[in-house]
Amino acid sequence: MSMNTTTNKNYTNFFQVKTKHKGLLAWLLTTDHKRIGIMYLVSILSFFLVGLTFAFMMRLEMLTPGPTIVDAQTYNSFFTLHGMIMVFLFIIPGIPAVFGNFFLPLQIGADDVAFPRINLLSYYLYLAGAFLALYSLIFQTHIDTGWTFYVPYSLRTGTDVTLPLIAAFILGFSSIVTGLNFITTMHRMRIKGMTMFQMPLFSWSLYSTAWIQVLATPIIGITIVLVLLERSFGFGIFDPTLGGDPVLYQHLFWIYSHPAVYIMAIPAFGVISDVVATFSRKSIFGYKVMAYSTMSIAFIGYLVWAHHMFTSGMSDTARTVFSFLTFFVAIPTGVKVFNWVATLWRGTIVMSSPMLMALSAIFLFSIGGLTGLHLGSISTDVHLHDTYFVIAHFHYVIIGGILSMFIAAMHFWFPKMFGKMHNEKVAKVGVVMYFIGANVLYFPMFIMGYMGMPRRYFDYLPEFQIYHVVSTVGSWILITAILLMFTNLLIAIFKGKPAGSNPWGAKTLEWTMPSPPPLLNFIDTPVPSKDPYDYSDHDERIFRDLKNKENIINQENS
Amino acid sequence: MSGHNENTSVDKHEHVPSYGKNVMIWLALVALTALTVTVASVNLGNYTFFVAMLIASIKAMLVINIFMHIKYDDILMKSILIACGLVFTVIIIMYSFDLFNTYTG
Incomplete structure (x- = not known):
């Protein structure tokens, strides 16, 4: 790919840099964090489109009761494929791997991450795990365990569970290595003069995410090894017929997988903070509280895993304790939502496509978060567990809050990454369609779930059909919106107008360099501001304008 | 840089x-x-x-x-170790709410 310099003809951007390798090898063997970020972007989006295809086919199958386009066993494979690809290959690595890699060093004034070669290793681990997963999922016997691999079914099923488990193990390594790299980068590579509390909130979100990656991922790694040993040698750790405990598996699985939800969500919160501050032309409301709440979510996330297991046969004491603790997550999360809204208050709001998407994400994520309270309460969870209510809650969080912020981040940082501007009108149409599609697709699932429609069922009673039909139509709107926005960005790479170094008027350090950035990022040593969102110059200008208007009115009156 | x-x-x-x-x-x-x-x-x-x-x-x-x-080593390395220990302790304590109340209760 060759990108033209757009703002400064006297520098060579990272697309144009000549290395000892040429062509594709220059990309495959690069240690530049920006190129690795782009490679992650291409890979992750490719896997996302595969996962999206399975989602589309699942919804199509559910259009009518009984077989519509596939049989029951194939449907079971579809939801397993969709879940595994979306969770392990897209949403967990998503924002940190792509935008973290590209923008973390830029936001903290560094020329690269702390361990560039390990960064490339992390990418190849991801790729190896991804291809192994896809190979086993698509070309081996069709796995039907769901993405959770619950025992004892995953120990006994005749479908191939071993290869996907090994793939998840390798993907976990990639995640740990990236986390270690980010923590070290933030502590060792920050530019002189920038304290931790002067970092942009996106960097803070990557920091707390990295800690979860490092501390939680090894647990799922060990659990996977135990399942493999049990499947191969009958160790009797989880299988009740051998004296094992299947509930122990669920504990170990969710000890990782619940914090993993925060690996997905916290970086999205970071993007919202950066976008809302930029397009409100205001410093973020309660910066330090936002940083602390990010770390609090990461910490409390460790204490609530068993709320996924209220119907598993766990003890009543444990159910009560975990239900009680689950509500504490709402406090730092509520702080964040309040502070975003407070940032908007009296801001000079610019309704760009990333801002529209951020506002949509706050709304949709709040629905997802609030319905989580129904599932965190034991009494209602017993009724709603394993129904479409859970699917709706989860997708309001993931699609409404996280995927939408991934797309918002693509639009927000696109001009910096590629030096081109996308078509804002098309992007805004896409955002509106996305908002409508997400609601039409997922809201009927709340009703269905409340009425008792179980998740993962191939067939259903006729009274549920109307909701399934509405939901399937919603999926068409949502997918059209996603494809529209992606196509718009793809066209902009080749035909977009030059973006300039700071088209959004943002204040963080990545916007002080030309677009696309030079190889070692900063041409001149940047000077960090005490407030990463310092819009005082903007406030002064507004105040001056208002004062001038007031003077004119006074003169006219007199 | x-x-x-x-x-x-x-x-x-x-x-x-x-x-x-x-x-x-x-x-x-x-x-x-x-x-x-x-x-x-x-x-x-x-x-x-x-x-x-x-x-x-x-x-x-x-x-x-x-x-x-x-x-x-410096405080950063120590804090990483302490965090690991803390997570492990928390997990064991939280799991014990289930373990001791299911099997011995």
């Missing part, structure tokens, strides 16, 4: 324990392993588990502090 890092003292933990000290720690680890094996053959009733864990913890502390140089 590489010279403007905030923390340029990455290699400040230059303290290297002497060979003599390393050998002493190694001998202590061997002795503690022998003690573990010996204690296993003694019937201590309910205390068997706790004694075994105590000896294992002492061995882990020696390895972490001396062989892994954590004793001589």
Whole structure:
């Protein structure tokens, strides 16, 4: 790919840099964090489109009761494929791997991450795990365990569970290595003069995410090894017929997988903070509280895993304790939502496509978060567990809050990454369609779930059909919106107008360099501001304008 | 741009324990392993588990502090270790709410 310099003809951007390798090898063997970020972007989006295809086919199958386009066993494979690809290959690595890699060093004034070669290793681990997963999922016997691999079914099923488990193990390594790299980068590579509390909130979100990656991922790694040993040698750790405990598996699985939800969500919160501050032309409301709440979510996330297991046969004491603790997550999360809204208050709001998407994400994520309270309460969870209510809650969080912020981040940082501007009108149409599609697709699932429609069922009673039909139509709107926005960005790479170094008027350090950035990022040593969102110059200008208007009115009156 | 890092003292933990000290720690680890094996053959009733864990913890502390140089390292490295210990402790305590109330309650 060759990108033209757009703002400064006297520098060579990272697309144009000549290395000892040429062509594709220059990309495959690069240690530049920006190129690795782009490679992650291409890979992750490719896997996302595969996962999206399975989602589309699942919804199509559910259009009518009984077989519509596939049989029951194939449907079971579809939801397993969709879940595994979306969770392990897209949403967990998503924002940190792509935008973290590209923008973390830029936001903290560094020329690269702390361990560039390990960064490339992390990418190849991801790729190896991804291809192994896809190979086993698509070309081996069709796995039907769901993405959770619950025992004892995953120990006994005749479908191939071993290869996907090994793939998840390798993907976990990639995640740990990236986390270690980010923590070290933030502590060792920050530019002189920038304290931790002067970092942009996106960097803070990557920091707390990295800690979860490092501390939680090894647990799922060990659990996977135990399942493999049990499947191969009958160790009797989880299988009740051998004296094992299947509930122990669920504990170990969710000890990782619940914090993993925060690996997905916290970086999205970071993007919202950066976008809302930029397009409100205001410093973020309660910066330090936002940083602390990010770390609090990461910490409390460790204490609530068993709320996924209220119907598993766990003890009543444990159910009560975990239900009680689950509500504490709402406090730092509520702080964040309040502070975003407070940032908007009296801001000079610019309704760009990333801002529209951020506002949509706050709304949709709040629905997802609030319905989580129904599932965190034991009494209602017993009724709603394993129904479409859970699917709706989860997708309001993931699609409404996280995927939408991934797309918002693509639009927000696109001009910096590629030096081109996308078509804002098309992007805004896409955002509106996305908002409508997400609601039409997922809201009927709340009703269905409340009425008792179980998740993962191939067939259903006729009274549920109307909701399934509405939901399937919603999926068409949502997918059209996603494809529209992606196509718009793809066209902009080749035909977009030059973006300039700071088209959004943002204040963080990545916007002080030309677009696309030079190889070692900063041409001149940047000077960090005490407030990463310092819009005082903007406030002064507004105040001056208002004062001038007031003077004119006074003169006219007199 | 590489010279403007905030923390340029990455290699400040230059303290290297002497060979003599390393050998002493190694001998202590061997002795503690022998003690573990010996204690296993003694019937201590309910205390068997706790004694075994105590000896294992002492061995882990020696390895972490001396062989892994954590004793001589800066607060960041120590905090990573403390965080791991904290997470492990929290997980065991939280899991015990289920374990002890399901099987012995």
